[in-house]
Amino acid sequence: MAIHVPPKDWFKAPAGFERVWIGLALVWCLVMFLAMPWWHFKGRQNSTGEAYKVEIPAFAERVNRFVSTYKVGEEAGIPVVQPPPGGEAYLQASMWRWHPILKLKAGQTYRIHMSSTDLQHGFSLQPMNMNFQVLPGYDHVITLTPTAPGTYPILCNEFCGIGHHMMTGRIVVE
Amino acid sequence: MAETATIPFVEDPTRAPPPVGNQAGAVRICDTTGLPVCTTAQTFIRLNAVMAVVHLLVGGVAALLLVLTRWPAVHLLPADWFYRVLTAHGLNMLIFWIIFMEIGILYFACTTPLNSRLYSKGVAVVSFALMLVGALMVNAMIWTGRSDVLMTSYVPLRAHPAFYLGIILFAVGTLVGVFNFFATLYIAKRDRTYDGSVPLVTFGATAAAIIAVVALLHGAAVYIPAFLWSIDVIQNVDPVAYRVVWWGLGHQSQQINVCAMVSVWYLMGSLTVGSKPLNQAVCRGAFVLYILFINIASAHHLLVDPAVSAGWKIWNTSYAMYLAVLASMIHGFTVPASVEVALRRQGHNRGLFGWLAAAPWRNPGFSGMALSVAIFGFIGGITGVTLGTEQINILAHNTLRIPGHFHATVVGGTSLAFMALSYYVVPLIFQRDYVMPKLARVQPWLFGIGIVLLSFGMSFAGSYGVPRRHWDIEFTGTQLPASFDASVHFWFGVMGIGGILAFTGLLTYILLTVITVFFGEKNEGRPMRAW
Amino acid sequence: MEKHQFEKEKEGEADLHEAPGSMALVLLLLVSFVIYYFANWKALADVWPVR
Numbered sequence: 001m002a003i004h005v006p007p008k009d010w011f012k013a014p015a016g017f018e019r020v021w022i023g024l025a026l027v028w029c030l031v032m033f034l035a036m037p038w039w040h041f042k043g044r045q046n047s048t049g050e051a052y053k054v055e056i057p058a059f060a061e062r063v064n065r066f067v068s069t070y071k072v073g074e075e076a077g078i079p080v081v082q083p084p085p086g087g088e089a090y091l092q093a094s095m096w097r098w099h100p101i102l103k104l105k106a107g108q109t110y111r112i113h114m115s116s117t118d119l120q121h122g123f124s125l126q127p128m129n130m131n132f133q134v135l136p137g138y139d140h141v142i143t144l145t146p147t148a149p150g151t152y153p154i155l156c157n158e159f160c161g162i163g164h165h166m167m168t169g170r171i172v173v174e
Numbered sequence: 175m176a177e178t179a180t181i182p183f184v185e186d187p188t189r190a191p192p193p194v195g196n197q198a199g200a201v202r203i204c205d206t207t208g209l210p211v212c213t214t215a216q217t218f219i220r221l222n223a224v225m226a227v228v229h230l231l232v233g234g235v236a237a238l239l240l241v242l243t244r245w246p247a248v249h250l251l252p253a254d255w256f257y258r259v260l261t262a263h264g265l266n267m268l269i270f271w272i273i274f275m276e277i278g279i280l281y282f283a284c285t286t287p288l289n290s291r292l293y294s295k296g297v298a299v300v301s302f303a304l305m306l307v308g309a310l311m312v313n314a315m316i317w318t319g320r321s322d323v324l325m326t327s328y329v330p331l332r333a334h335p336a337f338y339l340g341i342i343l344f345a346v347g348t349l350v351g352v353f354n355f356f357a358t359l360y361i362a363k364r365d366r367t368y369d370g371s372v373p374l375v376t377f378g379a380t381a382a383a384i385i386a387v388v389a390l391l392h393g394a395a396v397y398i399p400a401f402l403w404s405i406d407v408i409q410n411v412d413p414v415a416y417r418v419v420w421w422g423l424g425h426q427s428q429q430i431n432v433c434a435m436v437s438v439w440y441l442m443g444s445l446t447v448g449s450k451p452l453n454q455a456v457c458r459g460a461f462v463l464y465i466l467f468i469n470i471a472s473a474h475h476l477l478v479d480p481a482v483s484a485g486w487k488i489w490n491t492s493y494a495m496y497l498a499v500l501a502s503m504i505h506g507f508t509v510p511a512s513v514e515v516a517l518r519r520q521g522h523n524r525g526l527f528g529w530l531a532a533a534p535w536r537n538p539g540f541s542g543m544a545l546s547v548a549i550f551g552f553i554g555g556i557t558g559v560t561l562g563t564e565q566i567n568i569l570a571h572n573t574l575r576i577p578g579h580f581h582a583t584v585v586g587g588t589s590l591a592f593m594a595l596s597y598y599v600v601p602l603i604f605q606r607d608y609v610m611p612k613l614a615r616v617q618p619w620l621f622g623i624g625i626v627l628l629s630f631g632m633s634f635a636g637s638y639g640v641p642r643r644h645w646d647i648e649f650t651g652t653q654l655p656a657s658f659d660a661s662v663h664f665w666f667g668v669m670g671i672g673g674i675l676a677f678t679g680l681l682t683y684i685l686l687t688v689i690t691v692f693f694g695e696k697n698e699g700r701p702m703r704a705w
Numbered sequence: 706m707e708k709h710q711f712e713k714e715k716e717g718e719a720d721l722h723e724a725p726g727s728m729a730l731v732l733l734l735l736v737s738f739v740i741y742y743f744a745n746w747k748a749l750a751d752v753w754p755v756r
Contacts, residue, residue, distance in 0.1 A: 001450045002374040002440035003209070003287050010371065010454035017728045018456055018507065023505035028735060029496035036488045036564045039746075044754035047568055049479030049487065070282070076653040092755070097653070109754075120328050120413055122572045126656060127641040128752040131571040132478045135413045136330060140480035145754040153656035157572035157641035159324050159331070162253060165646040168654045258708070507731045511724035518723065526726045556738045566745045569752065 047132070050141040059092070059115045059139060061141070066090040067100050075101055083110060090114075091169070093121035093134045095161055098154045098169020106173050109145045122158030125171065131157060146173040196365040197291040204286075206701040213246050215292040216287040219278040219603050221302055223596070224691070226274035227310065227684055229309065230589075233266035234680045241673030245666050246647060253645045257324065260643060264317045264325030268427070268584065269341075270309045273348055275592050276382065276434050277301070280355040282603075283379035283437065288372065290362035297354045304347025311340030324643060326420060331412045338401035345393045352383050352390075374451050374458065375438060375444075378437030381461040382430045385468060389430060392422030406637035414481045421472035428584065429468040432502065433461065435546065436590040439509045442543035445598050446534055446705075449516035456509055471498060474562030478571045483646055487564050499559055506551045537705035542594025542618035549622060550587030558583060573644070574636030578629045585676075586625040590618060593683050600687060601702035605611070606694030611705070614686055621679025624672050631669025635662050 014022055039045055066089070071151065073080040079100040081088040085108035092099045094117040104110055114123055115134040123132045132142055146152075154169035200213045236259045242250040243259075251259060281285055292298060314336070315321045321333030358378065361369060372380070396419040402408040440457070443449035451457045472489030476482050514529050520530035534540045557579040561570040570576060597614065601607050606612050637660045640647055649656050697703065 001444040001448065002437075003444050005287075005368050005370045006451075006454045008370055012453065012455055014453055014456045017511065017633060017724050018453055021507045021728065021731055022456070022500075024735060025500050025728050028738070029500045029503075032499075032559065032563070033492045033496050035746070039565050040484055040488065043565060043750070045486070045568060045749050045752060046484065046565055047478045048484045048756050049478075049480050049482050050756075053481075054627065078653065099433065101654075119330050122573065124639065124641060125753075127659070129569050129573065129637070130752055130755065131568060131573065133476075133480065135480060137412070137667045138480045143417050143756040147753050153654065155639070155641055155644075155656060157644065158255065158328070159329075159643045160451065162257070164257075165253065165644050166649060166652040168649055168652045168656045169671070170654050303742060503731070504735075505733060507724075507727055510730055511727040514724045514727045526729055529726055551734055556734075556741050559738075560745050561740075561743050563745070566749055568755070569745070569749055 050143075052139045052141070053137060054115060055141040056115075056117050056136055059113075060117055062113070063090045063092045063099065071100075072103060076168070078170075086110070088113065091123070092117060093123070093156070093167075094118050096156070096163030096167035098123075098156075098167070101170045101172065103172045103174065104146050106146050106149050109143060112142050112144055114140045114142065119160040120158045121156050121160050121167070124155040124157040126153045126155060128152070133158065146171070149173050196361065196367050197245075200291060204602060205697065205699060209286050210289050211603070212285040212291045214298065215281045216603055218292070218295075218298045218302065219281050221598060222274045222278035222281070223603075223685050224594075225302075225306060225309070226271050226278065227268035227687060229266045229274065230680070231684050233263050233271055234259075234311070234677060234684070236263035236266065237673065238677040239320025241670055241677075243561075243645070245670035246663065247490065247666070248670065249646075250452070254319075254322065256645045257322050257643075258316060258319060259326050261322060262313065265312055265316065265341075267413050267589075268325060269344065270312075272431055272584070272588065272592075273344075273427075276306065276386075276430065277305070277348065277351040278599075279434055279438065279595075280351065280379055280383060283376045284358035284362065287376050288359070288362040289300065289367040290358055290365070292608050293354050293357035293361055297350060297357070301347050301351035301354060304343050304350060306347075308342070308344030308347060311336050311343065315340065326424070327400065328405070328420075329413050329416045332404060335401060335404040338397050338404055340396050342394070342401060345390050345397070348386065349390050352386050355379070355383050371454075374454060375437050375441045376459050378433055378440065378461050381465050382433035384439065384465050385398060385426055385433060386430050389423050389426035392419055392426060396420045396423060410439070411590075412538045415477065417476060418482070421475040425472040425475060426468065428580075429464060429471070429498070431584055431588040433464055435550070435591045436461075436502075436505045436509070438591045439505070439543055439547060440512070442515070442591070442594055442598075443509065443513050443538055446537050446540040446543070447513055447516045447520075449512040451507055452512050452515060460501040460504040460508075465575025467498040467501075474567065477562070477564050477567035484564070491562055491564055496559070499555075502551075502555055506547070506555070509547055533619075536615050537597075538614045538618050539594050539597040539705060542590050542597070542622075543613070545618055545622035546587050546591040546594065549582055549590065549626060549629075553626065554579060554583030554587050557633065568610065570636070572641055574632045574640045574642050576636070577642050578631075578636055580634030581625055584628045586622060586629065590622055590625070593621065594618060596683070596687055597705065600690050600694070601697060604691050604694075605696060605698050606690050607697050607703040608686060608690045609694050610686060611703075612633045613682060615705075617679055617682045617686065619679075620682060621676055624674070624679050628669050628676055629672070631665045631667070631672055635665040635669065638665075 070081045071079050072082045081100045082103040089110045089112045091114045114134045121134040152171045156167035196382050201210050235466045242248045243256050321337035323331040323333045519531035522529045
């Protein structure tokens with residue numbers, strides 16, 4: 001038994017059901033492995049981790065310039081900013097809000113640069129439930145294509161202190 | 175009158191009595207199994223098991239408070255205490271409860287099956303003292319509000335230096351215990367206390383110990399700089415580097431739990447139905463796959479992180495082609511198959527599942543093990559591999575789907591297996607028969623069903639976007655409102671009921687075990703009472 | 706016949722027919738796995754394109 005010393009000649013190849021099962025399981029594991037590179041090339045949702053090291057004040061400066069260049073309004077005291085279609089957009093995470101509100105066009109692709117000015121934050125776009133990590137010192141670029149008009153909340157899902165659960169943002173799509 | 179336990183292998187006439195070992199007198203022969211028990215190992219199995227259960231209680235009370243807070247209808251704790259208790263829950267459960275138990279399992283696996291004494295009592299004392307002091311320090315820092323950083327303590331979140339130091343001490347203590355295990359394997363081999371290959375349970379425990387060394391080295395590599403940063407000796411710890419190395423500790427420690435759990439499954443099969451591994455090469459090969467491939471598998475915690483490449487994510491997260499998942503799938507067959515063969519050979523041969531119906535479900539050692547296999551396999555394993563797929567993780571990262579997954583693996587799987595094990599450890603190592611056996615028979619079901627409901631509730635709520643580690647899904651006080659699909663409230667109800675049921679099961683286990691250890695009927699001189 | 710019996714009694718020799726119930730259980734596991742896995746890919750395909 002499992003608690004006893006095995007017999008001397010215990011090394012033998014699997015047979016019967018065991019062999020069938022190991023074969024099936026191995027095939028399934030290979031299918032799962034290949035699915036990822038396949039989707040990387042053929043699928044439309046990927047997490048490439050494109051990122052650039054950035055100093056926190058430098059990123060904050062870029063966000064400010066972005067906001068002042070493309071600001072089109074304000075909501076609850078937060079600037080609403082409309083980046084050029086196909087262009088660069090900026091999103092800053094800090095304790096405890098997402099800044100600014102982005103106004104995007106459906107069907108257009110944007111490169112959204114996300115970083116934090118303090119702790120780690122979690123970008124969580126609802127209701128599609130798309131989630132990405134946002135870290136201080138790193139400009140995390142996601143190349144995103146909104147597909148339908150609407151108002152989409154951004155939550156924070158990485159613990160960032162006592163105001164974490166009040167940290168929300170928004171993407172508006174026309 | 176207490177019956178003799180029907181542990182089949184005692185009656186096996188082809189089994190020769192154990193050879194004279196190296197215990198030099200500090201050994202007793204178990205009245206139930208006839209196997210040798212090193213009295214030093216016994217002392218430290220007892221000490222570690224007791225500490226394990228103490229921390230399970232702390233973590234368990236925390237669990238109840240948390241589930242009643244996340245359930246919006248109840249929302250028990252205020253925000254600061256929620257995050258504090260969450261920190262306490264993670265560390266007491268995932269680190270202290272489980273690792274104290276695993277050290278006890280290691281001490282068993284290197285002595286009784288090998289007919290050897292434990293290498294050193296002094297080393298065992300040092301290990302225990304370091305682990306205890308570390309656990310006390312960490313708990314003190316958490317409960318006094320000096321480290322509201324959650325179990326992962328992601329920089330730049332910053333805790334009191336004693337928090338990091340306590341974890342380091344606990345990790346060092348664990349390494350010392352693991353050293354005692356390896357040293358015992360060495361002297362057993364040297365003194366020829368057994369002839370041939372080590373038993374499968376020992377082999378599995380060895381796999382766990384090897385992975386433990388890798389895990390703890392990652393721990394040193396991440397907690398020492400974090401500690402130095404907390405006392406301002408280092409200016410900065412890079413958040414990406416921290417995450418990569420931390421999960422080298424975090425994920426590997428889960429694989430220790432898997433190895434230990436699977437070893438316990440085989441052990442429980444032996445003890446409850448007298449099962450034998452069908453093919454030692456297959457079972458041992460699967461453990462070797464764990465060692466070789468789990469040590470590069472931490473990427474699935476970093477799949478939506480910046481600065482780590484898609485290539486690394488894909489290669490690493492699949493444990494190099496999912497070969498470690500293959501190992502789990504193999505055990506998923508061989509464990510039930512060995513039970514099935516044993517029961518069929520005892521005559522329970524009717525149809526496809528006659529053996530399953532005839533299995534000793536009244537035995538909490540068996541039912542706990544069987545539930546553990548089912549919950550780990552069907553719920554924990556399937557969700558884990560799927561959520562850990564590089565692209566699918568986009569939908570799951572940091573949502574409640576993640577705790578939905580790992581409560582099925584590490585709680586419904588590993589912890590429940592350890593509870594099942596206790597129903598033999600207490601009678602055989604503490605030498606006391608369990609009080610209230612009728613309640614004991616029910617306990618694995620209370621706990622197991624509770625965890626299944628908890629997991630389902632979390633997983634479905636998370637699939638609607640509900641975040642983990644979050645105090646208020648109504649977002650009161652925020653300037654930009656947000657809300658979830660209305661059905662989320664139903665799933666929180668399921669989670670809440672499951673959590674209460676699981677807590678009841680957990681408390682039952684603790685009360686039965688503690689009362690038995692102090693007041694249970696002693697069984698020295700006779701076999702344990704049968705389940 | 707005696708030899709066959711002796712070989713069977715060696716530590717848990719598995720026979721093709723000895724564990725059909727467990728085979729059924731793991732096949733159920735595999736089917737559940739495949740369904741859950743592909744359902745999740747489908748859910749992913751429905752969200753916004755992102756790289």
